[in-house]
Amino acid sequence: xxxxxxxxxxxxxxxxxxxxxxxxxxxxxxxxxxxxxxxxxxxxxxxxxxxxxxxxxxxxxxxxxxxxxxxxxxxxxxxxxxxxxxxxxxxxxxxxxxxxxxxxxxxxxx
Amino acid sequence: xxxxxxxxxxxxxxxxxxxxxxxxxxxxxxxxxxxxxxxxxxxxxxxxxxxxxxxxxxxxxxxxxxxxxxxxxxxxxxxxxxxxxxxxxxxxxxxxxxxxxxxxxxxxxxxx
Numbered sequence: 682x683x684x685x686x687x688x689x690x691x692x693x694x695x696x697x698x699x700x701x702x703x704x705x706x707x708x709x710x711x712x713x714x715x716x717x718x719x720x721x722x723x724x725x726x727x728x729x730x731x732x733x734x735x736x737x738x739x740x741x742x743x744x745x746x747x748x749x750x751x752x753x754x755x756x757x758x759x760x761x762x763x764x765x766x767x768x769x770x771x772x773x774x775x776x777x778x779x780x781x782x783x784x785x786x787x788x789x790x791x
Numbered sequence: 792x793x794x795x796x797x798x799x800x801x802x803x804x805x806x807x808x809x810x811x812x813x814x815x816x817x818x819x820x821x822x823x824x825x826x827x828x829x830x831x832x833x834x835x836x837x838x839x840x841x842x843x844x845x846x847x848x849x850x851x852x853x854x855x856x857x858x859x860x861x862x863x864x865x866x867x868x869x870x871x872x873x874x875x876x877x878x879x880x881x882x883x884x885x886x887x888x889x890x891x892x893x894x895x896x897x898x899x900x901x902x903x
Contacts, residue, residue, distance in 0.1 A: 715891065724795075724882060725894040770834065777847045778824065779892060781834035 683708045685773055687782035695790050700758040702785050704771035709749045712774040716745050716756050719768045719784070728769075729756070761789045793817070795895035797883050803901045804873055812868045812898045816885030823866050824892060825858055829879035837881075840866065873902045 684707045694700060704714070713732045717725040729738045731747040731754065738745050742759040758765055768786045772779035796815045804810050816823050825837040836850040840860040851857070855873075860866040870877055880899050884892040 713890070717894070722899075724896040725884075727891060727893060730891045772834075774892075777822075777839040777841065778836040778850065779826075779834075780836070783833050 683711075683773055683775060683780040685771060685780050685782040687769075687771060687785050689785060690783065691786040691788075693788040693790060694761055696761060696763060698761055698789075700756075700761050700765070700787060700789075702756040702758075702769050702771075702787070704754040704756070704782055706752045706754075706773045706780075708773075708775065709752055710775060711749065712776075714745075714747055714754050715772050715774065715779065716743075716754075717770045717772065719770060725770065761787075763789050763791050765789050795883055795885050795893055797881075797895040797898050799898060800896065801899045801901075803903065805903050806875060807872055809869065809871045810873055810900065812870075812881050812900070814866045814868070814883030814885075814895060816864065816866070816883070817893060818864075820885035820887050820893075821863070822886045822888070822892075823860055824884040824886075825866070825868050826882045826884065827879045828882060828897070832879075834882070837868070870900075873900075875902050878902045 686705045715730045716728045729745040731738045744757045747754045766789050768784045770784045772781045798813045821842050823840045828834045838858045839847040855871045858868045880897040882897045884894045886892045
């Protein structure tokens with residue numbers, strides 16, 4: 682059974698610092714890995730999707746890497762802004778469903 | 792184009808009542824998923840529909856939970872004889888060919 686872990690559970694940084702969010706998974710037989718953002722009381726917004734054959738994906742200030750052999754993915758957010766404050770979730774896809782980590786709650790202080 | 796929509800956004804019900812939650816996927820998306828997000832359990836997969844294939848119900852927590860998808864589009868998640876532990880946010884997602892999933896805003900269910 683796939684298990685996805687995100688550490689730390691919470692993170693607080695001053696504005697302008699780079700953010701590094703970690704995601705680990707136990708079963709490397711994944712189809713893809715997806716990063717989401719969730720604001721309080723809202724649904725999930727897809728940020729980046731990395732196919733199993735890819736090593737990384739980039740979108741603006743966001744960069745996500747994938748290392749299947751070690752069972753890890755990392756989301757980097759450059760030059761953080763207060764508007765980046767949210768919970769970030771990673772999820773691995775295998776078969777028909779996503780298995781989610783517990784999320785990292787991020788606070789970017791002005 | 793419109794994203795995934797869900798209704799109602801909030802539902803408060805009494806223990807023992809039945810509830811129906813609705814999901815309208817993105818037009819043209821063949822795959823539809825239901826997930827549940829609760830404080831103690833995080834985000835859990837419930838059920839998956841793909842085209843006309845039999846749904847994957849492996850995540851449904853009990854036989855009080857059921858879902859259907861009519862005409863390959865709208866889906867309804869039904870919870871019979873609700874219990875307090877059913878209180879959660881129910882999220883629906885859709886995707887094209889089972890790739891990137893796009894989520895709706897969720898329905899917050901509170902069982903008193």
